[in-house]
Amino acid sequence: xxxxxxxxxxxxxxxxxxxxxxxxxxxxxxxxxxxxxxxxxxxxxxxxxxxxxxxxxxxxxxxxxxxxxxxxxxxxxxxxxxxxxxxxxxxxxxxxxxxxxxxxxxxxxxxxxxxxxxxxxxxxxxxxxxxxxxxxxxxxxxxxxxxxxxxxxxxxxxxxxxxxxxxxxxxxxxxxxxxxxxxxxxxxxxxxxxxxxxxxxxxxxxxxxxxxxxxxxxxxxxxxxxxxxxxxxxxxxxxxxxxxxxxxxxxxxxxxxxxxxxxxxxxxxxxxxxxxxxxxxxxxxxxxxxxxxxxxxxxxxxxxxxxxxxxxxxxxxxxxxxxxxxxxxxxxxxxxxxxxxxxxxxxxxxxxxxxxxxxxxxxxxxxxxxxxxxxxxxxxxxxxxxxxxxxxxxxxxxxxxxxxxxxxxxxxxxxxxxxxxxxxxxxxxxxxxxxxxxxxxxxxxxxxxxxxxxxxxxxxxxxxxxxxxxxxxxxxxxxxxxxxxxxxxxxx
Amino acid sequence: xxxxxxxxxxxxxxxxxxxxxxxxxxxxxxxxxxxxxxxxxxxxxxxxxxxxxxxxxxxxxxxxxxxxxxxxxxxxxxxxxxxxxxxxxxxxxxxxxxxxxxxxxxxxxxxxxxxxxxxxxxxxxxxxxxxxxxxxxxxxxxxxxxxxxxxxxxxxxxxxxxxxxxxxxxxxxxxxxxxxxxxxxxxxxxxxxxxxxxxxxxxxxxxxxxxxxxxxxxxxxxxxxxxxxxxxxxxxxxxxxxxxxxxxxxxxxxxxxxxxxxxxxxxxxxxxxxxxxxxxxxxxxxxxxxxxxxxxxxxxxxxxxxxxxxxxxxxxxxxxxxxxxxxxxxxxxxxxxxxxxxxxxxxxxxxxxxxxxxxxxxxxxxxxxxxxxxxxxxxxxxxxxxxxxxxxxxxxxxxxxxxxxxxxxxxxxxxxxxxxxxxx
Numbered sequence: 001x002x003x004x005x006x007x008x009x010x011x012x013x014x015x016x017x018x019x020x021x022x023x024x025x026x027x028x029x030x031x032x033x034x035x036x037x038x039x040x041x042x043x044x045x046x047x048x049x050x051x052x053x054x055x056x057x058x059x060x061x062x063x064x065x066x067x068x069x070x071x072x073x074x075x076x077x078x079x080x081x082x083x084x085x086x087x088x089x090x091x092x093x094x095x096x097x098x099x100x101x102x103x104x105x106x107x108x109x110x111x112x113x114x115x116x117x118x119x120x121x122x123x124x125x126x127x128x129x130x131x132x133x134x135x136x137x138x139x140x141x142x143x144x145x146x147x148x149x150x151x152x153x154x155x156x157x158x159x160x161x162x163x164x165x166x167x168x169x170x171x172x173x174x175x176x177x178x179x180x181x182x183x184x185x186x187x188x189x190x191x192x193x194x195x196x197x198x199x200x201x202x203x204x205x206x207x208x209x210x211x212x213x214x215x216x217x218x219x220x221x222x223x224x225x226x227x228x229x230x231x232x233x234x235x236x237x238x239x240x241x242x243x244x245x246x247x248x249x250x251x252x253x254x255x256x257x258x259x260x261x262x263x264x265x266x267x268x269x270x271x272x273x274x275x276x277x278x279x280x281x282x283x284x285x286x287x288x289x290x291x292x293x294x295x296x297x298x299x300x301x302x303x304x305x306x307x308x309x310x311x312x313x314x315x316x317x318x319x320x321x322x323x324x325x326x327x328x329x330x331x332x333x334x335x336x337x338x339x340x341x342x343x344x345x346x347x348x349x350x351x352x353x354x355x356x357x358x359x360x361x362x363x364x365x366x367x368x369x370x371x372x373x374x375x376x377x378x379x380x381x382x383x384x385x386x387x388x389x390x391x392x393x394x395x396x397x398x399x400x401x402x403x404x405x406x407x408x409x410x411x412x413x414x415x416x417x418x419x420x421x422x423x424x425x426x427x428x429x430x431x432x433x434x435x436x437x438x439x440x441x442x443x444x445x446x447x448x449x450x451x452x453x454x455x456x457x458x459x460x461x462x463x464x465x466x467x468x469x470x471x472x473x474x475x476x477x478x479x480x481x482x483x484x485x486x487x488x489x490x491x492x
Numbered sequence: 493x494x495x496x497x498x499x500x501x502x503x504x505x506x507x508x509x510x511x512x513x514x515x516x517x518x519x520x521x522x523x524x525x526x527x528x529x530x531x532x533x534x535x536x537x538x539x540x541x542x543x544x545x546x547x548x549x550x551x552x553x554x555x556x557x558x559x560x561x562x563x564x565x566x567x568x569x570x571x572x573x574x575x576x577x578x579x580x581x582x583x584x585x586x587x588x589x590x591x592x593x594x595x596x597x598x599x600x601x602x603x604x605x606x607x608x609x610x611x612x613x614x615x616x617x618x619x620x621x622x623x624x625x626x627x628x629x630x631x632x633x634x635x636x637x638x639x640x641x642x643x644x645x646x647x648x649x650x651x652x653x654x655x656x657x658x659x660x661x662x663x664x665x666x667x668x669x670x671x672x673x674x675x676x677x678x679x680x681x682x683x684x685x686x687x688x689x690x691x692x693x694x695x696x697x698x699x700x701x702x703x704x705x706x707x708x709x710x711x712x713x714x715x716x717x718x719x720x721x722x723x724x725x726x727x728x729x730x731x732x733x734x735x736x737x738x739x740x741x742x743x744x745x746x747x748x749x750x751x752x753x754x755x756x757x758x759x760x761x762x763x764x765x766x767x768x769x770x771x772x773x774x775x776x777x778x779x780x781x782x783x784x785x786x787x788x789x790x791x792x793x794x795x796x797x798x799x800x801x802x803x804x805x806x807x808x809x810x811x812x813x814x815x816x817x818x819x820x821x822x823x824x825x826x827x828x829x830x831x832x833x834x835x836x837x838x839x840x841x842x843x844x845x846x847x848x849x850x851x852x853x854x855x856x857x858x859x860x861x862x863x864x865x866x867x868x869x870x871x872x873x874x875x876x877x878x879x880x881x882x883x884x885x886x887x888x889x890x891x892x893x894x895x896x897x898x899x900x901x902x903x904x905x906x907x908x909x910x911x912x913x914x915x916x
Contacts, residue, residue, distance in 0.1 A: 001586050001593050041577075041595040045567040050551040058549060058576060059531060061585045072565060099567060100551060118565035138565075140556040150838045163553045163612060285504040343614040348549040352531055354523040385516050388508045409512075410519045 001040045006047075007062045009418070010109035010447075010480075015092055017068055017111065023089055027071055027113070030081040035072040042070045046114045049101045050164070051448070052347065052358040053421045059351040067094065067108040074119035076232050080200040083230075086113060086476045087199055094478050095226035097138050097166035101173060102359075103446030105225050109480040117168050120232055123147055132191060132207065134235040137168030153238040156183025156273070159442075163342060168231050173444035174223035178341065181266075181396045182273035182304070183239065185442065187222045192235035195221055198228070198472035207235040220467070225444050226478040228471050242304035246314045247334035248272075250326035251296035255279055256370050258297045259393075259401075261324035263366055266398040270316050274302035276337065279373070281390040282406075287336070292329050299326070300334045350408070355387075356417050357408035360428050363438040365400040369393075372435040376405050379431040383423050385412040395441060402441035422487060451485035532583070538628035539582040546615055547575035547622055554609035554619070559846035560602050560853055563864035571609055571619040574599055578626040588635055597635060598856055600626050604864060605723070605851030606810040611842065620851060627725045639855040640724040647729060651715040652684040659714040665690035668697055672708035672744040679746035680709050680778070681760070683753025684716045685885035692885070695913035696752055696778055702916060703790035708744050715740075719759040723852050727767060734769040741771055750778040752909070754811035754884050755850065762815075777812055779821040779883045779908055786828050793915040796831040801904070801911065803833045805877035807868065807891060808844040809884035817842075822883055822908050829915050835875040845871060847882075849890030865894030879904045881911060 017023065020038070027036040037043070047063035048054045054064055068091075073079050086093045092112030099106055108114060120138035126148070127133075133155065135144055141162045148154055157177040159165060169175070171193070176185040183189065192207025205218035221229050252258040258277045265272070276299065278286060283298040290298070299321070303313040318328070350357050364372045373391055380389040386409035395402030405428055411420035429439050429452050439449050439456045453461055465483050468475075480486045509517060523530075532541050552572040555561055561569040577596050580586040586596050603620045610618040630636060636644075646655045659682075662669055667690050672679070680700060682693055700707050718733025737760065741749060749771075751757050760775050785791050806822055813819050819841040826834050839845045848854060848864030869891055872880050880903060882888050891905050 001590075001596065005585060039595060040592075041599060042566065042568050044577075045570070045573050055549045059545060061580070070566075096567070098552075098555065116565075116567065118567075121565065142556040146838070161551070163556055164551045281504070281508075288504065342553060342612075344550055344553060345546075345614045348546045348615075351549055352527045352545060353520070354530075355520075384513070385519075387512050387516070387520075388505070410516060410523065412516060412519070 009064045014111045031078045037070045049106045056351040065107040065109045067114045069113045079196045084200040100161045100165040103448040105446035137231045176442035179273040182271045194233040195229040195231045198477040244307040244310045245304040247331040248301040249329040249333040250321040261321045265320045272301040272303045277393040279391045359406045361404045361441040362432045363441040368436040372437045375431040375435045379427045385409045445482045447486045540625040544579045554612040557608040559604045601852040601856045604846045604853045606846035658687040662711045669711040670708045674745045676744045676746040678707040679744040681751040683756045686752045692907040695909040703785045717756040717759040722763045734764045749775045750781040754809045783821040783824045795915045803877045804879040805875040807882040809887045847887040847890030849886040865890040869894035
């Protein structure tokens, strides 16, 4: 096969790798011949992540990034030695596990070594007294959950990507699951961690419920997106499988009314595991069968845990909804969500129509929530070619929310898929920033948000960059993400 | 999904489309009309391109349960990537005729056919059934891999894929041959892989005798069911075997065909029918038949299970659990064995993980198949059982490959019939 048949999107600033065959030999010395590949059949497999624009490219025979070497280490020492070699040769190293990221975080935009973490898939320990599970970072989320479920536990971390994502990926991208309002986000769930720093040093953070022992350095690496270190193992909180689950749904006349009802529930220190608000368009998309939901905003709740507590949560949730003009729609809409929450049939069907779709999740305090919602709808609704801009809200706090916007359309004449995609992304992010929000809630920065980091972080980005230089002076770990404006380098 | 359901599903988009600019609507309509022209191969082809596209654009939701992916732990083995390569081979983006692209062709055969993907697939696809359509085009182009050609050659020259007619070894293995008189109640259809486990066949024959069943085995005339040719998609060879088997089966006069091999049952039923050959008989796995014999009191355990066989776990054959949808017969039989303690593995019944020894992957990459088998062995070992019970010769073969040398002394792999026979 000739890679010339495949147009490459990110081809600027690719690292010049001299003496490739010699480097391959050195990699073989470290991890053995079977665990290193430069074969095209392997290289092509690591040219994409799960970004929606990547689906259009896959169908069109376009690749996002092209790595030079694929490696499959299975112990910490091997990772350490690979990183030392990469520093010596100044070659990028891109950690990869399940490739479920949707913002380009695992795309090897400058080429280099893919460090596939899949072989780090062991469950090390479950401690039923401490309520913890320790697992290697490459373990698939569903395989971890199935192991725990068989023993009567769950982490409570159930992202939509559960089947296709890894523990390391969750930590790298500061992920949040669908049940996070009760169980917390990944940074709340991780109690201990082990990782290899960019220059090959292996470090461990003690597993502890909480401590006052100086700054919490481990949190620096949660959300590091593989730029500050490679997480190899983590200890997570677990919970007994809930004894009761209540399914509740209400419709509201407006997005504002739904926000108010949910805000007032959370003020009471009531945390339904799942809360999801669907705006008018998404309600008609997902709940067309529900008569009462016509031209309304649907909100679904799942309360779970101890039976007595769940009963009480349900009473308070219902009281608050009804006070804010909510109309009870029963269990059916929630059951429908449970049935369809992992289904991805629609997205697989869009690229053949040359439709460009994506979702963008952002964060807001309550005071800006409605403003952000309306601003984005207005701004991205105006992008030429865009056919829809809708939203649902799936992560909640007493202080604010995480909003998911969905856009989709066809690039107008003269625009490439990527240009249209970037226009929609940029208008959404700009509207969010202007309205006082934050540019990302739980998918991470990757490539897609990298050029907005200066506005998001302000002067503190300088400090972040200094930390990166201190840890990774040769900039070998996952370059082109977070700290540089990568999208300006993308081919249009 | 039918046209009505599709319209219903996408009804929510209509107001959005009506609001769109005219030129944008025009582009969209053009895109809809040009899908085939833009993304499908030209000329004649057999590949299921539309569904390959859907599969390759899925974010691999079945990846965590794919046997070859879990064994290799490489992205290369992921189901959606295999579909992607199948698509590129079909449209010529990757030229299958070039020697340098052989590894891409091999990927079309790297499947253990266990179909656990289908459980999780939002489209209800079995990935191997998509890959098989790519194999059809490769075969038409004369690009069948050598390891597949080798199996076909063996089938043709020896009537089984062993390279010799394994059925001819029945005497030396002490297996009794029961010839038909053309008036049997049951034909015991012995799989060629089962011939590697003579104790299982002997147990089945004795069970049928004890129950007073009038049956035959006809080992002198027996040939492979043709299953491997169906896997390889050599339909000409497959049909030859189908016709031979149809003739043999019909000559017995039996209304019920019982087999010890789930692969044979799949082949004799669904696969023959797909090739236009129907055997109008009840064709079932022997565990289902034995369960009926137990229920009717035709056989009854009279002894306690021996001490070293007491603690057992089940490896459900994927073809019984997911194709025949029968996970109860094996358990019902074990439940009748006095003193037996059954410990279920975490992944059981329809969620069973593969033994590694089905499909074409074990021909394409034996080392990978052994790895897959060893993963399953480790899962079964976690139960603490001394005996792994199954009901498929390929599973029993795969699990044996998965056992380490030092584990072979402490762990026995047995067929459920053997275990039952030991207490009759």
